[in-house]
Amino acid sequence: MLSQQDLIEIISKGENPYIEFKEEKIRPNDLAxxxxxxxxxxxxTIIIxxxxxxxxxxxFAEDIEEKIMNICRNNCIPNIIPIYKEININGLKVVVLTIPKGINKPYYTVDNKYxxxxxxxxxxxxxExxxxxxxxxxxxxxxxxSVEGTTKKDINMDLIRDYFLKYNMFDLYEETEEAVDRILVNADILKEGINTKECTVGGLxxxxxxxxxxxxxxxxxxAHFKGNDITEELIDKKQIVGNLPDIVEQSLVIIKNNIKTPSTIVGALREEKETYPSVVLREALVNAVVHRNYSIIGSKIRILMFSDRIEFHSPGKLPNTVTIDKMKIGVSYSRNPFLVKYMENLRYIDQLGRGIPMIIxxxxxxxxxxxxxxxxxxxxxxxxxxxx
Structure with a gap:
């Protein structure tokens, strides 16, 4: 519960990315x-x-709450329901309007501004x-x-042929060029451009x-660091490129090569202990490449390996309705449905939503x-x- 003293302290610290000050006479569209x-x-939080x-x-307006709620309902699309609170400071009424993180993004104003x-x-x-x-x-x-400037020459037709032979029971090479193009467009591997057919992000x-x-x-x-901190000595560093199946396989080999595998002697045999199970590493890699936000241009997936842990950094926040607690119990989401479908058909995904609970x-x-x-x-x- 926000107290008068709490609010005074917040105001004293000034505006920040999560706090905005506004005077009473702000125009409805500006507040929206x-x-x-x-x-x-x-x-x-907006403090009015x-x-x-x-x-x-x-x-000072007696109907300030009604005015603000009308703005939230009529000037914001979809409408937004904030938490409204009035606090008295030294005889002056201050309105505290708490805006939750939206679950129906994107929101825009009635004059079509995002x-x-x-x-x-x-x-x-x-x-972007x-x-x-x-x-x-x-x-x-x-x-x-579509990816601008790409053509059918940028995709490996042998890989696509193998895919369709295995899962659709027909040979792409027995089709006419026109039929092949139509199949690839229908499969979302190619997309109709202005002058030519371009590869889709997923197709590439x-x-x-x-x-x-x-x-x-x-x-x-x-990157593999000697200790438990990113400032420690760098043991190994790699840039892993290629198509997604290749990236998953290459990364798995690189991580395993960097893991110290402890062992014990049982009788006359040496038994190695698996500190990071292959199934866990594979699932973490697949989750990262399938669910990352590929519209974030300047960032790659990062795998940081330390002496006590491995971190998988995937660009992009969770989609609207997904929370970490939901992921832990197997609630799935599909930011990239094309990638999910094809990686599932290629047997890299067992069942959407099972990955995180299985890892845990x-x-x-x-x-x-x-x-x-x-x-x-x-x-x-x-x-x-x-x-x-």
């Missing part, structure tokens, strides 16, 4: 923009009756930021968008040649500390601790 900007990000420099000026919160201000979302908001809502899937990621040339954000950066159970059964799931900035991080 502030509300929308918080809902599109991580949520925040306080100037930008932290001077408490108060709110705002996000950046630092202590709101601004209109860029094209807007794409991420639509992805979070499930309305747009980046993995079936699963079947592409030199994927990293067209999608530099693809691939994995691996396997590591706990080995006596290891429970794996951690966290959102840090624009990354989702899975940490697996070494078993004793």
């Amino acid at each position: 923009g502030e509300i929308v900007s918080f809902a599109n990000m991580e949520g925040g 009756g306080v100037s930008d420099d932290g001077i408490i000026k108060g709110v 705002y996000i919160r950046v630092g202590t201000t709101k601004r209109i979302a860029s094209r 930021e807007l794409m991420r908001l639509f992805q979070a809502s499930g309305a747009v899937h980046f993995d079936i968008s 990621l699963i079947f592409g040649k030199k994927v990293e040339d067209k999608l530099p954000q693809s691939g994995i950066s691996f 159970k396997n590591m706990k059964d080995l006596g290891a500390r429970e794996p951690e799931l966290r959102e840090i900035g624009e990354e989702f991080v899975l940490t697996i601790y070494e078993s004793d």
